[in-house]
Amino acid sequence: MRKHPIVAFHLSLIVGVALFGVGRSSQAQSDSELPQAVYLYEGDAPGSEGMSDIPKQVRPGSDRVVTSVHRPLLYPYLPAEGTESGMAVIVAPGGGHNSLWSTHEGHTPAKYFAEHGIAAFVLEYRLAEEKDSKYTVDEHALGDLHRAIRLIRARAKDWQIDPRRIGVMGFSAGGEIAALSGMRFDAGDENAKDSIAKQSSRPDFVALIYPGRSHRFEPKKDSPPTFIAAGFGDRRDIAEGMAEVYLKYKRAGVPTELHIYSNAGHGFGLREGKSGSVMKWVDRFIDWAGDRKLLPAEPMAGVGNRVRNKEVIIEEGGTGPYSAIATEDASLPGMTIFRPRDLSPFGDNQIQKLPILLWGNGACANTTQEHKNFLNEIASHGYVVLGIGLLDQIEKRDETSRQKTQTSQLLSALDWIIVESGRAESLFSGKVDTTKVAAMGMSCGGLQAIEISPDPRISTTVVCNSGVLPNPSPLPGMPALKKEILEKLHAPVLYIMGGPSDIAYNNAMDDFSRVSHVPIVMTNLDVGHGGTYGRPHGGKFTPVALAWLDWQLKGESENSKMFLGSNSMLAKDPDWSVEAKNFKSQE
Structure with missing residues (x-):
């Protein structure tokens, strides 16, 4: 039984659980260990002309930290055949717009969602605040997320996805662009030669995990349903700011659910081997998706009534x-x-x-x-x-x-x-x-x-x-x-x-x-x-x-x-x- 209503203000005050702040997890992944990348554009991305051949950098260490992104892409994590729910989520890692901490804020949650029937796509977007970057958050980082939404909608059939159940999830700086995508969107260009550009950029839901710069969030009445999770020990604009953001969404009439975990700070993400109530936020998100009818009670046989095959x-x-x-x-x-x-x-x-x-x-x-x-x-x-x-x-x-x-x-x-x-x-x-x-x-x-x-x-x-x-x-x-x-x-x-x-x-x-x-x-x-x-x-x-x-x-x-x-x-x-x-x- 799901415990939370569609719109809920839920403060998780669980005593005795260790504080989950920024930490280290398993060894950083190389590209060869990840799913095959899907590039957002066939050639240069707009604003990156002549830069696609510049290699991105992956910092060695226990978390995959990516910098110097000039060719944005997605890493798809797909449910096992026959377990697809038809729901999909684009996961945007954080990193202050100067890097992407993509293990605990990307690949680990994406794997978890795929195991629960949700197609997940880790987004590597361009970084606006990296040293000497010519990119901006609103034009390039947000533009990459919009393009990812359109691309997945255009290829929904290939991935057994319902094009009406495609949403976004962002962590920290990724949460900023996720929130903005739910406020600034369009129906697509029906006259475009590019079949991807014809698709709507509106996400069907938004999940904000300790998002940054919440003062920029101005939801509209047609903004999609939103899930929010943050830590009591986070910095003020998040620990207190999420309560204020919830009220903005409430006043705009946007169905919203908020979880604030008393024993967590910034950057908890989802970490293999960690426990405690804050690591259950992914399950609360799945519960919420079920309440919103984004996730069916039982796995689908497949979009279009495709027979489940072993x-x-x-x-x-x-x-x-x-x-x-x-x-x-x-x-x-x-x-x-x-x-x-x-x-x-x-x-x-x-x-x-x-x-x-x-x-x-x-x-x-x-x-x-x-x-x-x-x-x-x-x-x-x-x-x-x-x-x-x-x-x-x-x-x-x-x-x-x-x-x-x-x-x-x-x-x-x-x-x-x-x-x-x-x-x-x-x-x-x-x-x-x-x-x-x-x-x-x-x-x-x-x-x-x-x-x-x-x-x-x-x-x-x-x-x-x-x-x-x-x-x-x-x-x-x-x-x-x-x-x-x-x-x-x-x-x-x-x-x-x-x-x-x-x-x-x-x-x-x-x-x-x-x-x-x-x-x-x-x-x-x-x-x-x-x-x-x-x-x-x-x-x-x-x-x-x-x-x-x-x-x-x-x-x-x-x-x-x-x-x-x-x-x-x-x-x-x-x-x-x-x-x-x-x-x-x-x-």
Whole structure:
């Protein structure tokens, strides 16, 4: 049961709790440890022309302190799939407008909110009072927050957010710009060419955590509902000023809730390992959000009634720039989907879309268990992988994993993703490049890949530890292919083999000798038939597969240097052997 009304003046007078002032927490994070950044502008931000390449500074120490911000950005923390509430909050750290103390006033609370179904975005905004800064609070810092609100509203569907439940939270100096955003906003420019600029900059709620310069706060009757938290031991303009601010909001008719913690000073934020009543302010904020109907009583199935799907994180999402997940979809039975968890960098308004990889397993098995590291790693580099096999089999194998699969499942999956890419309500709407498709598989799954390769939609074929048998296999469940099918290949082909000890080696080398009408590369690493799929991030097979896929499906022609010519990367690698033919240029 929630204890606080929608509008409440709540003084938390809890005795015996340690004073929470400015302190230190866990080691400062590097950018590589944070979610992938989303820049507010494609190029230079207005007012920062020619300065985007100046690197920001991250001060070493126990808190991430950022200075010299010239390219404002967001770090998104998204709830686990199926737990989304549809609510989102932009978190603006403080630091006196000369730095950003972004661990306890940014990333730590953002993680907490994501764990409770609230999408959170840590804002790095430009600093108006840094030495020699040409920026101002009202034009640049506040402008960055306005732009962040518009951007998230424009991409709300990508992040499973309700565009009517996007708010801001600011700490100290960040609280100043958060408060101002609730007083100075506009409906957007409907004639703007920039789709982001068309969006409203009005936040749907404001949370002020010990905000600075409260004398500037002049709420209007249409200012959004506001949550305030501060410490009794803070400086006067905050400890007393928040009571005065509450009365301003009350007189303006703005629903407001105020918490003043008797045993807290300035800068308490949210700190890992700390306890006491003041560290519960985040829970009071969540209670308040529920009272305001910003946060539903139960997690949503997803904005737009998207079905909740289970997800598995493999090897911390992979090493690529897009942290990957393995998931499923009820409308694609019997298949596992490996994809970037955050799809917002892909789409019609972005510079790239996701190519498609269709995958068949060794033994034509009904599980991607043996290949999950390999497939997940590829997905983390910006691919959607549709692999035969149930998601459950990634974590637990039972009799269903030994069921034989059908080649037709791969083409059915391709049909499915093409439909999803064109369906407005789909998570994949406009985000998949349906003209870039790889047929790929290992051993028996490699034969499945060859079998579907005559389909005109296939852009390339990658055959792993496999080759067409001299005579059709008598084994049940294995594609009964004849060598003549090789004549139907119409796109470039890569073989990734395990060397002479691979039981499919002779079949593959025979395939290579027969193909004379399409570009084809034969690579061998002497590891045998099992390949390297189960090794960390798929082992040595992965960079070879990725280089080929990026070349064939993303147009990265520089990657040809891995395969072509006597000085190719693989030719110079003593662990690998490589042969190539039928290319216009072999160098």
